Amino acid sequence: MAVSAKLQWVEGLKFSVQVGEGRKIELNSAEQMTEAFTPMELFLVALAGCTSMDLQWILTRERQEIEGLEISIQGTRREVDPRYYEKIDLHFLVRGKHVRRDAVERAIRLSQDEYCSVKAMLKDSVKVNITYTIAGDMKPEETFTYVPSAKTMKAAS
């Protein structure tokens, strides 16, 4: 399956982008944000988005009653070129009735190890730290740290 985009330089570091048959988005440098996005912002959105879609899809198949799913992602860039993310923090807030911790943990694991296409292209040196909070039952919210599977840990070493 092929995915495509076309970019056209506008001025300075501003580019207009056409994705697929005509959806538009605008890129600019970090100093010139208005309605535009930086490439590194879109990269973070791509990574968070693919994992979030996996989670939503897997938890629904597992018959978990999800009422809300909120994701926050923060990437910390290196201070020297290339200024890639040396650390990415990803947090899922899962709201629902009787959502099981093991189901959430398993969904994250399946996404990280088997489904998320963006994650699969990342070098192991890009650390993705994942935490998740389960909320919505009568009991207080609880936050957990996702522990990568042995396979992932081995690959990262």
Next chain:
Amino acid sequence: MAVSAKLQWVEGLKFSVQVGEGRKIELNSAEQMTEAFTPMELFLVALAGCTSMDLQWILTRERQEIEGLEISIQGTRREVDPRYYEKIDLHFLVRGKHVRRDAVERAIRLSQDEYCSVKAMLKDSVKVNITYTIAGDMKPEETFTYVPSAKTMKAAS
């Protein structure tokens, strides 16, 4: 430097995204495109965008008179999970007066090897094939294939 985004599930695989302090973008699955983007589309835009900005910036510093810069990118996904891009084709069309081929080649090389933060996070197994066309002088357009530096080729093997 930190970059951040928040995603909120809307319905199905649709998510609304807030980047930084409030810029909005919408994600959805490949089957549900209207104004939304897929994570894998945004990943391609991020990769093309960071290389394009590098090119624009470097060529300007090299005093090349760039009148136009158009970039097309196409990614071919694997057919099994994780369906990452097994091949990415990136093409630059550089229009300008007396644009030197060696300046373009060098700008691409600096971007690929030293500056492009998105490229720097990619596993070597994700092949990025780059071609470029120089246009705008009286002579006919010419298209060239960028040859990765030895360092890159070694890393990819």
